[in-house]
Amino acid sequence: MRQKFEEKETKYFVNNIACERDAIYQTILDRKLYGGEITISKEYYFASHEQNRAESTKWSYIEYKSNNSRHSENQRAELSMTTTPLLDKMEPTSKEYKAVIHKMIHAVDMLLAARSNHMQYSQQLRLALRDFLSFFNNYSGKSDAYTDLSNKISIEYAIFLFDMVAFGMSEGNKTNQGNLPLLEFDFSGMKTKWDENGDSDAKAQFLNEYLSILLQQTDIFLSLWQKSHAFDDIAKHKIKNLFEEFKEVIRGFQNQEKWLNISLPKLLQNMNGFFNQSQTKARIEEQESHSFSRNCSISSSCSIL
Known part of the structure; x- marks a missing residue:
């Protein structure tokens, strides 16, 4: 006789406080967690228990033999x-x-789903992360051409990291999932630092160096992931495609940064020229207005006399 039992459970946490999904936002308000870092977690637990039981008679007694197997x-x-x-x-x-909190919760849902089935949920994970991070950035900092580009780079970089971790957990060999290859980019050697209040030249220099390092290290990590024993040949082919796709994204940002370096100074120059022309025109019109006023007053005086 064969018996099979399954146990499934999903839990949500906000800063390690267990709560229902619909209660996460209210928990943040009640506990006043909004003043610092917020961590939203989702856990999924699955366990199956199977029992095979055989009965036989021997010397008029009943003998039971059981084989148990458990997977969690x-x-x-x-x-x-x-x-x-x-x-x-x-x-x-x-x-x-x-809305920010709800978008964050949805991103966590998609992250866990993609860890189980990357092929089915990868695109939804990317969309959820991009929606959450873009919405967050729109309200959390200053906005100018280089800062906006920096935010876009940060978003795509984060999406790539989360997506690759989900891929590793979903597509990697179960016995080697604890030994996934490194994917920790190192920017400690950068000569320039990002300053949100810095001028355009400083921001352009930072982004140029940042993107160059990002592209170089992407090639290094691609080699490490393709040599890993955690993946079969089919998975390694997918890895190459994912890394090459990210490299194209980086190159696209490099082109945008170069375009800003060329076009932004010209745009500012044209704006300054237009402003100066407007100021000159305004002064001329003001002088003409004063002259017209004087003529009018003289004419009026003459008419009174």
């Missing part, structure tokens, strides 16, 4: 963000802040 799986996904910059532009009780 515990998966976890989480995202963290510091919401302090948002509080300069919105209240925690605002619909915008609530």
